[in-house]
Amino acid sequence: MAWTSPPLPISKHDKVIPGYHFVCAVLAIAEPRGVSVHKLLRGTGIFDDAITPNLRVSGKQLIALIGNVQSYCKAKDASFLIGKHLANALLNREFSSIKDAGSLNQVIRLVSTQRWLCLPLVSFARYEVNENSLWVARDAMGCSKIWPFVMQISLSMLVAFAKASSKTRLPFHFGMTASRPRNIEDFETYLGLRLNFNAPFMSLMLPKGSVLAPIERGNVGGEAQHGSLVEPQTFPQIDLRIDTQTSSDATLSILDKVRLLTAHNLHASLPDAAAEFSMSAATFKRKLKEHEYSYRALTEEVRREQAIVLLAMKKLNNEQSASQMAFSDLTNFRRAVKRLTGHTPSELRAL
Secondary structure: OOOOOOOOOEOOOOOOEEOHHHHHHHHHHHHHHOOOHHHHHOOOOOOHHHOOOOOEEOHHHHHHHHHHHHHHOOOOOHHHHHHHHHHHHHHOOOOHHHHHOOEHHHHHHHHHHOHHHHOOOEEEEEEEEOOEEEEEEEEOOOOHHHHHHHHHHHHHHHHHHHHHHOOOOOOOEEEOOOOOOOOHHHHHHHHOOOEEOOOOOOEEEEEHHHHHOEOOOOOOOEEOOOEEOOOOOOOOOOOOOOOOOOOHHHHOEHHHHHHHHHHHOOOOOHHHHHHHOOOOHHHHHHHHHHOOOOHHHHHHHHHHHHHHHHHHHOOOOHHHHHHHOOOOOHHHHHHHHHHHHOOOHHHHHHO
16 A cells, blocks of 8 residues: 655544554444444444555544444443453554563553554653653544543553553552543443542553563463453554654644643744744634644643642642743742632642
């Protein structure tokens, strides 16, 4: 199959995501539960005769597909099952080296470099918080209402990867923005017991020691209570290339890059950001609207995230936090924190 490098960074409409395993995982879970392929693919622009190893889809198509699953598949654990099935497929082929990784940090690097294959709708911002590593989840494509469902798929898959790499149960802590669900048993079965609901953002956290420690080898690849994670199957080889040139933008969506720009220059205006994309301000605004975001919403999301990490988690004082958030005036800093989080800096430190 001929390959054409996509525009970088990747937008919601670019059909560049290797979608074969993702689509197959959705079909494998939803079909046995009474949802027809016709219903699942309705409105997605994905046709059943096109579901081959060379399938390329856009973020918009995946969002439509997942929206159909959420609407038609009534199994409360469908999202977790899709994530586990996706991990199973990848571990048997493209991600088989995870089972030989020397540390969880190596697993994380592999997942990061192949994020379009396994995490096409999600990106993570990593923070070092005291003795822990924190990954805050971010919507990479404008998932809107299906964002919690997308995160359940993603977290289930990541836990399955971790189980495949080590015989030791890793002490994951998960933050969920939603209230405690009725089907809490499903969350505990697939993610574990360390769950924090009504959290300020979707996240996962691990002690730094667990991330860097050598992985213990043993009977990995699944646990008795859930059955074998990695089954003896064969999967076709997938072409994983997103860009033939070496570029960090190859792993970024448009929303990812805007957040990155904002994090490095908190006072960048919309025209400044538009110039980074070689767009006019009006075109840039339209592009973000297609992704269900505005420039202000993205910048405030990043600043809110920083305020919570610095004040509520790291417990830094006002001067330290203001400096890291590029505020020269403490009064403006306090006002901004209150507006972004609903709490004063002192209240955040007390949480």
